[in-house]
Amino acid sequence: MFDNQTPAYNFAYLDEQTKRMIRRAILKAVAIPGYQVPFASREMPMPYGWGTGGIQVTAAVIGRADVLKVIDQGSDDTTNAVSIRKFFARMTGVETTEITSEATLIQTRHRIPEAELGEDQILIYQVPIPEPLRFLEPRETETRKMHALEEYGLMHVKLYEDISRHGEIATTYAYPVMVAGRYIMDPSPTPKFDNPKMDMMAALQLFGAGREKRIYAIPPYTKVESLDFEDYPFDVQKWDEPCALCAARDSFLDEVILDDRGGRMFVCSDSHFCQSRQERGHRGELSPGADPSITEAAE
């Protein structure tokens, strides 16, 4: 009864009816910035938790003229980014790229590219737990009510308790933001380093949570504020040293362990950003052929 042919799937895998349903949810999400719109998330051919929400959003908005970039942890070459890019290349035949500025769609997990995005781009986030209040209140019935009533006191108490215990707000990723002055939103587990990039971003930002069946959005040029207190203002991570490969001092750095004697280096998590800086001649202290005396790191 079975033939060996790969079944003919629709463009971008999802059937058109499903895409319409997802597009309707996206439109609603854009109309109410930061509000989590329930949608009838489908089972996808990769596991929940592997980006099925972002993949469904991408599948619903992608067209033949699009150019797709997929990153995970900032890099185009992490295994799951490779896998998702391959999926869309196979299911749509669209052009893929690693060059941030060339992409019309960027699907991401855990990072926002360092390069500024433009009005003709859409950034699609994979979201594991869309509810910023979830770890304060596990019940969906309760958290939906709290959003409806703008009852966000619990979140401020949590941030205050952080300060009284640790001397600062001890949330380093998935740092909650207020969108357009109305909804508290989970930015997905991006480092708080990336939060300022979301504010007034020229690109449309779409968020897909497949397992939790929610879509939300930040339209272009929308105010996005990281929650803080006047006397404890929001602040981002800083590193003592620059990227060991491109000497950037303003990018998010990953730590790489070099040996078992405490040796380590720091390198840009955004692989395309790092590579393009190196191509422009920037050298870090561990760059191939680098002369430490002339690297920026030594400056």
Added chain:
Amino acid sequence: MYVAVKGGEQAIDNAHKFLAEERRGDLAVAELSLQQICQQMSHAVSRVMAEGSLYDHELAALAIKQSRGDLIEAIFLIRAYRTTLPRFAYSEAIDTTAMAIDRRISATFKDLPGGQVLGPTFDYTHRLLDFTLAAEGLPPQQLEPAQERIDDAMPRVLGLLNSEGLIEDTAPEDHDDSQVGDLTREPLEFPAGRDLRLQNLARGDEGFLLALGYSTQRGYARNHAFVGEIRVGDVAVEMIPEELGFAIEIGDITITECETVNQFKGSKDIPAQFTRGYGLSFGHSERKVIAMALVDRALRWQELGEDQVAPAQDEEFVLSHSDNIQATGFVEHIKLPHYVDFQSELELVRRLRRGAQCQQSEAAE
């Protein structure tokens, strides 16, 4: 010299080849056929069909073969295939009273119209390894046909109780079959009706339901269940094509159904009456349907005016965590790269510790 990690694509391709080789195993051993899996691993096939929500033995067998016997992986393959299939129509409600019975037992009455029909069951086997099975090619034991036919009339046990008014009705009189929800088409929202709860449990993980059902028996929302009836057999599936306007049979499916009889104290307005729990599954899956009936009954606490005291009664807790494809995806996803989040945490912990050490040394001075 350090070079940023590259080569993910090549590594993935090679991993897939390695996986395919491992799946096949020793080439000197004959390959499993789908017929062998369908015929000789029928409980595995039942489970994959039930939790995969797709009644197709051959596809389930293919999924089991492809997943190397990892049933949750097989269920995942079926779900991902099922979601691409077009919906032609919804069937009419199946009539399990008219089932062609393989097995029908009641734990509440010693004998009853239609009788107890044991059928193919592990229940009274002694769990001794049968080493004759290890020797292949033995002729199977032949079963003599029964002297008498199974009764055509096989009334429902709970229906017999209901004729005395001792048990609640199956559904309110104003109930409309066409108003049944479908959580594969609409996102599940709370509170969910019993229709959506039952759909969720029918797709739910057998192990999860087993543990929850068990917990109700051990006192976490105990509801004093008796198995009124379990029946296993074939029922006809009917649908009404729009152009015909009347129902036609499109095939038979094998299902397992369990109805439990549960205690209910009664209230000021309602005299004491038994209540029901319900379980249904594709294929032959008694463990699943009994557990499902226990959990279904536990989830009805509000409607029956009981106290909520245990996890099995918590609709949002149960329905949000019953799906093993969702659960396995999210539990296993923490093996994906989290370098960035972890780096953020490292930076914070180092800074907090530096701060604490400074304070300590200042205090010591």
